[in-house]
Amino acid sequence: MIIGRLKGEVAAIGLDHVLIDVNGVGYVALAGTRLLARLQTGDAITAHIETRVTESSITLFAFATDEERAWFVRLQDVPGVAGKSALAILDGLSPADIMDAIALGDAGAFTRAKGIGKKLGERIVTELAGKAPPLGRFGKFEVAAVAGLASAQPASAATGARGEAVSALVNLGYSQSEAARAVAAAAKNGAEEVGALVKGALKELAR
Structure with missing residues (x-):
């Protein structure tokens, strides 16, 4: 049985886990x-x-957004990044930060995460450079409601716009890595909407 989403009440909070009560089942x-x-x-x-x-256990990992869950999975495609390391990265970097770090080759950004050293940060950038960002389970990100996390949706919208901008540039003939790097630069200059990101990215690519 694969659990993809839980809706209920927070029954208890531990150092690294949460107990979610769903109709009397924790x-x-x-x-x-x-x-x-x-x-x-x-x-x-x-x-x-x-x-x-696994053969001996079933482990659940909880996330505020489907985008964070998707990046949790993608990060573990990198040799040396296991579940706890991926959680640590997502504690220190938002999905937008991860996309920018990969696109700009900023391996040092990953070392801000607990337990991530320089070599592993470089490996993450190398392994994921040029790859399209992950999608939700059904091709798009779902929105979840977590109390106190009202800011989660704008972050997903922002990175969704970046993904669309990168896709548009790839359709124009640019490579995935070129497009991602240019869009990341445009985002750092303040662009947020798809059109502004594409326009800013094209200026970066023309330099």
């Missing part, structure tokens, strides 16, 4: 410190879940 899910710090017992929560099944 589900224990590992979670990053950034999410846990913004939860309180009794909060209503709809969390995106990544389920990991």
Whole structure:
């Protein structure tokens, strides 16, 4: 059985996990410190879940957004990045930050995460450079409601716009890595909407 989402109430909070009560059934899910710090017992929560099944256990990982869950999965495509390391990265970097770091070759950004050294940061950039950002399970990101996390949706919208801008540039003939780097630069200059990102990226590519 694969669990993709849980809607219920926060029953208890631990150092690295949360207990979610769903109609009287308690589900224990590992979670990053950034999410846990913004939860309180009794909060209503709809969390995106990544389920990991092995021969000896079933482990649930909880996220405020489907985009964070998708990046959690993508980061583990990199040799040396396991579940806890991926959670640590997402504690220190938002999906937008991750996209920018990969596009701009900024391996040092990943070393801000607990347990991520210089070599692993460089490997993450090398392995993921030129790849399209991850998508939701069904081709788009779902929105979840986590108490106290009203800012989660704008972040997804921002990175969604970046993905669309990168796709538009790729359709114009630019490589994935060229497009991602140019869009990241345009975003750092303040562009947010798809049209502004594409326009700013084209200026970067023309230099």
